[in-house]
Amino acid sequence: MMLNLEKVGKNFGGLAALSGVSFQVNRGEILGVIGPNGAGKTTLFNLITGVMTPSAGVIQFLGQSLAGIKPHKITAMGIARTFQNIRLFGNLSVLENVMVGAHCRSDAALWQGLWRTPAQRREEKAIREKAEAMLEMTGVAAEHGVIAGALPYGLQRRLEIARALASDPQLMLLDEPAAGMNESETGDLKLLIGKIRQLGKGVILIEHDIQLMMTICDRIVVLNFGQKIAEGRPAEIQANPAVIEAYLGKEDE
């Protein structure tokens, strides 16, 4: 088991955004998280990545509690994330964006110093090569010199994944990676997520595209008003009366 959540809760004032949520993620597994708007999905990612502190419960990664660990340390431990609203350095090139992602593994400051030691230069070369490999894997290599802000939307989403991968994560948290994508882009994304699983990494995927979720996830957790109302294989989830009920009348969203 890679990630373990035990009875995790998060309150905002009087609102229980999450309560009593438990689940596990294993290596080489894609766990889907679905639920209506406001169900607590993004809050879950904020807790796992340490940008928010749980009000209750325990989160363990590779057997270690994440309580009190700062977000950048959690990244270095092997958890990377993409965001619902794309967060790239819009005025840096595609390659530079990914190099920034790889940099959390390096000792020397990437942008510092005009006079670099040979060791620093070697390190930068290694970071550059890794970043290029990530661009290759995610299908953005041809655009490596383009300013990130000028990329079409679908490629920006892939670039975000490339940048997350460059930090060498064991576990990837993807927050609505298919948002705004057309059918063919979504198909490519599906292949990419499949590749990430093949590398033995764990993936937690938040996505509203139910068709995508049903075909790619190994297991799905369903949240509703901050509580886990179901967990199981896609076919089980699709047939679960509580899940159908939570989604009733939501088809037009």
Ligand SMILES: Nc1ncnc2c1ncn2[C@@H]1O[C@H](COP(=O)(O)OP(=O)(O)OP(=O)(O)O)[C@@H](O)[C@H]1O
């Ligand atoms: N920083 C915050 N302060 C106060 N309330 C918050 C905060 N973040 C989230 N919430 C509330 O917590 C609940 C869960 O929000 P969250 O964003 O996790 O839901 P979600 O399932 O990701 O929704 P969506 O699908 O719309 O992104 C919502 O009621 C939201 O308004």
